[in-house]
Amino acid sequence: MFVVMAVGATEEQLNAVRGAVLEEGLTPHENRGGARLVVAVLGEGGAWVERLADRLSVLPGVESVTKSSRPFKLTSREFHPDDTVVRVGDIAIGDGSLTIAAGPCAIESRDQLFETAEAVRAAGANLLRGGAFKPRTSPYSFQGLGLQGLRFLAEARERTGLPVVTEVMEPGQVEHVAEYADILQIGARNMQNYSLLMAVGRIGRPVLLKRGLAGTIEEWLMAAEYVMSSGNPNVILCERGIRTFETAYRNTLDVTSVPLIHQMTHLPIVIDPSHAAGKRWLVPSLALAGTAAGADGLLIEVHPRPAEALSDGDQSLTPAQFADLAVAVRGVAEQVRAIHATRGPAMTAGSRA
């Protein structure tokens, strides 16, 4: 349920709303967007909905009460009309610019990481990505350097000035990884690992939440809702391909998710063309497509010598290929910026008119 307060509603009037919600045994969540304050009341539908709506709608200072039928609340545009901009150091994700995270799939050694980090920085990347803990389909595949990898990552940040994003795989690791990383990544296989989502929701680090291979857009937003309702508003969604019947490439990049996410929610969305494609030579076209569709950023795998990579070498660009691509996507981003400037409710309203 969303309670929209009138412009100029007093603190006293707001307190009456808060009190009514608390009396019902529920917690009010507040967001001020522009001139209006919205109070979200979370919880599964039940008898309380009608009762509380009736009570709230007659309170002074309340402009309207909406009984949202959508299961996602804090992630929705109704609660938070303005775009969320996630800030990490100097970088702003979701402010209309294109943020490029690049780096190796897995951190393999100090040298490999540093070489890659410096190359992608020189080519204009904004963030360094790299896996220390790697979820692998087979227990016999390389599982990452673990703690050692995290240390290399922190060192690479020192040298390059690039903030780092890395994956966390279990609740017990969260605090530890958060010491080293600027953004915590939740992998596609863990999109509905609710214990993990709640754990990263209790930490003061932005979360990059990958869509599961069979995750519907609604389920993905519900996963973000787990993070947000646990206290962490800084969620970046990441589309990395869904599982379909097609076997000519690895996964089907769902480019339609970009405008949909921008319409349904206020959260930024980035595209991972490397994991979707699974093949290096497909990455540029997918990166360009995602950018043109309005994505807020890209996650690109780069390896100095892809043929020697311990994981996902087939889909990694060389630093030179990445540098070319960075120029191309920034050109397209510039080209489409004005088109996507009014997104979300405005775009919807406009295009539905």
Added chain:
Amino acid sequence: MFVVMAVGATEEQLNAVRGAVLEEGLTPHENRGGARLVVAVLGEGGAWVERLADRLSVLPGVESVTKSSRPFKLTSREFHPDDTVVRVGDIAIGDGSLTIAAGPCAIESRDQLFETAEAVRAAGANLLRGGAFKPRTSPYSFQGLGLQGLRFLAEARERTGLPVVTEVMEPGQVEHVAEYADILQIGARNMQNYSLLMAVGRIGRPVLLKRGLAGTIEEWLMAAEYVMSSGNPNVILCERGIRTFETAYRNTLDVTSVPLIHQMTHLPIVIDPSHAAGKRWLVPSLALAGTAAGADGLLIEVHPRPAEALSDGDQSLTPAQFADLAVAVRGVAEQVRAIHATRGPAMTAGSRA
């Protein structure tokens, strides 16, 4: 099997190759790309393959014999290294430019068609699209104006100068529709209607072949192979979304098919964002994404008054929205033209290096 003749091979040497193929009871198909002539020998694998390959590879003037493992032959880059450019009037599809076909889903009346045709021409469309025979999921839905619709279409071409593309639904209709249309469209539901594919393969009109909702890229190319092996080399592929588990929109636009098709085949590929999205406000982002990925063209539904449309009104743009979109996609096409200039084998070779 592909027989690549040496540069400077004589007609006599070529005749020896032709003869050997004919003796085996098979038909040689020839394509000259650049300096070399390629002879394709079609037919399902069998004992003849080894026998014929042995025999041909020692003939003078033969540079190499490849026993293709891919099931598609005439559609493959191996047979036809250069891009196919389909020409209709002044329009060239597949030459690196962006061709835009626009018009109503269904032709509803003379006025509706003419109003739309003039609007899309003014906004820079290159082709007029419109359905006279409509395949509808329900037998109780509007099935199109039929012959009357075809006549309106021909009249609209007269008035606007735009060539027209329209769907043909059964073998018995092909000759008739070909009298009125410049490009014959095969709908997604008929992608594997082999009788229909062979019928349009025997006609001198370009064919726009939509991908079926569950058609793999390989099956789609095999469908094109039916058209080509029946005698018609002018096939344009059209991606219009595939069926996946996601229900937040109609179909999942498979943007990855664009670079894949350009690598595997010499045929042009266009994108139909309207049918994929099913919702008007998603169309611009998908059109931009397809263009950035390197598509040769777009198919966009436009209706002067979408709310009154007899079919697919929800996904039709107004003429004004279409005009804005046409400007935007042409801007992006310009931006990415150089990136996609060397596609197919060149791009692959380059990116695999």
Added chain:
Amino acid sequence: MFVVMAVGATEEQLNAVRGAVLEEGLTPHENRGGARLVVAVLGEGGAWVERLADRLSVLPGVESVTKSSRPFKLTSREFHPDDTVVRVGDIAIGDGSLTIAAGPCAIESRDQLFETAEAVRAAGANLLRGGAFKPRTSPYSFQGLGLQGLRFLAEARERTGLPVVTEVMEPGQVEHVAEYADILQIGARNMQNYSLLMAVGRIGRPVLLKRGLAGTIEEWLMAAEYVMSSGNPNVILCERGIRTFETAYRNTLDVTSVPLIHQMTHLPIVIDPSHAAGKRWLVPSLALAGTAAGADGLLIEVHPRPAEALSDGDQSLTPAQFADLAVAVRGVAEQVRAIHATRGPAMTAGSRA
């Protein structure tokens, strides 16, 4: 819209209903199930619905008027509460018995067909299946014997007494194939070939309608609706696997479709485990599963020497394997008969209580 006439409604009262429908420019379809007559009024929703419903509901002899929200009408249980039983010679499909159709994928020769036909009859098959016209993914694969195959099929029927089922691929072939075949099969790729569906709908032969690889159950019923609304009430549905992400076998047999079809519609449903599995050794388990789920019949591919088959040899049983399977499935059918006896509305009502 369904108009249920009261028990004992007079012909005069019925005529008033018919007249009102005809005046609206629509056609009444009638079905007598038990003591009550149901009049279906077909057509897409529109302003007429409310108008006609208001008018009909006050007519004498009318018990109730339902504005069906489901798009399928003639195929629905609301129009036709009793199970449809399709009769071919002595065979009844849909009466609670298990009908087994068996035979080769493609008719390859007179001998191959006759040998198979006699073997499957001896093993207890009720119908002979075999393809004369074969839809093949590749234009270079064996396309069937055509007319010659039809003649062999008719001859095999003479010799064995088994009615025959064979595929028809285009509208122009329908009358011809109907001369030879007892049941006309529409293949999965043609599930939404509406011209073909209407053509078989105008013929006095039962139709076996395979579900398309990406056909939803609703679309499948709409395809049946095309056949039925063209005049042919004898439709048998055939589930043969759907396309999913799994690649460990050919297609995913959707066994859930069996109880769903029995609940939503009055039409019989048979299972084709051979095409779903794509592998011989999987066929028995799938045939048993389909039977236990309540299927009205099975379609099994049998070849005297599978290794030599010109198509689908990997999935064909030998006659001996078929004979074992026939015994096993009849045992299970006997075991579950009582459980599935009250299906459709009764089962639903019962189980929902």
Added chain:
Amino acid sequence: MFVVMAVGATEEQLNAVRGAVLEEGLTPHENRGGARLVVAVLGEGGAWVERLADRLSVLPGVESVTKSSRPFKLTSREFHPDDTVVRVGDIAIGDGSLTIAAGPCAIESRDQLFETAEAVRAAGANLLRGGAFKPRTSPYSFQGLGLQGLRFLAEARERTGLPVVTEVMEPGQVEHVAEYADILQIGARNMQNYSLLMAVGRIGRPVLLKRGLAGTIEEWLMAAEYVMSSGNPNVILCERGIRTFETAYRNTLDVTSVPLIHQMTHLPIVIDPSHAAGKRWLVPSLALAGTAAGADGLLIEVHPRPAEALSDGDQSLTPAQFADLAVAVRGVAEQVRAIHATRGPAMTAGSRA
């Protein structure tokens, strides 16, 4: 890599094999099936494979060395030719009998659990199922009673004598839940939660591993491989429906997985028709289908008053419906027992002959 020792190989010969593997830095896993001992050498492919194979194949007492191309090792039939039978109290899962686990989706109260437990025991269930920790798509849905639920479960086991199966959601919970539960369930969303898989792999309790909604059969076996390679050989696979394009029911029960699992692996497989169907009235047909396909067991949701259930009420059977179903499935299991008696390699060999 699998090293098959000759019949009568000595302990000394075996030690030489073990030594060679250990020298390579790898760990030998041993399984004695019938007269032969198989040593599995685990690890991702690499240079060592050829080297070790060459060395081992000439050692005395070694019958054969197979370089398995399949990524799953310990779960494969090659390593463990005999069926694994998981024993819990008096119950044996995988020995050819049909094991039925029944109970509520979520434990809601002491009374609800006890009433259900006694009803399902009276109806012939072998195991009690019930969730204390519930993974829910929405953070605002009922999340289970937690520890309290576990205590009720242990108490219900005391009263009824039925062993209990319940879900564990995170690594930190494993030891705790294992104190109360006889079988630990890994839910579909956690199929690739590798931290959790390794945690249950280090515990002496059988694990019921549900297939993920988009999990291929190979990925599912790799997940089982995580559990087994962590030390726990008692894995029961559970098919509960996969995500496809069909929306007429919740998920598509993949009944083909049953014979496939029996052929590829030695592990037992059970079917969960309740979660697949999502609708009560579909459950009996699916349970019968799974049983006929050869499943080793069923997982059925039962609630004394489904309309009042806090989760999944729509798919829960009443105790009376469950009692009817138990009789029906046991009848079918009896009917098909002989057909599925020789499964795995034997069946495959037989049917491929």
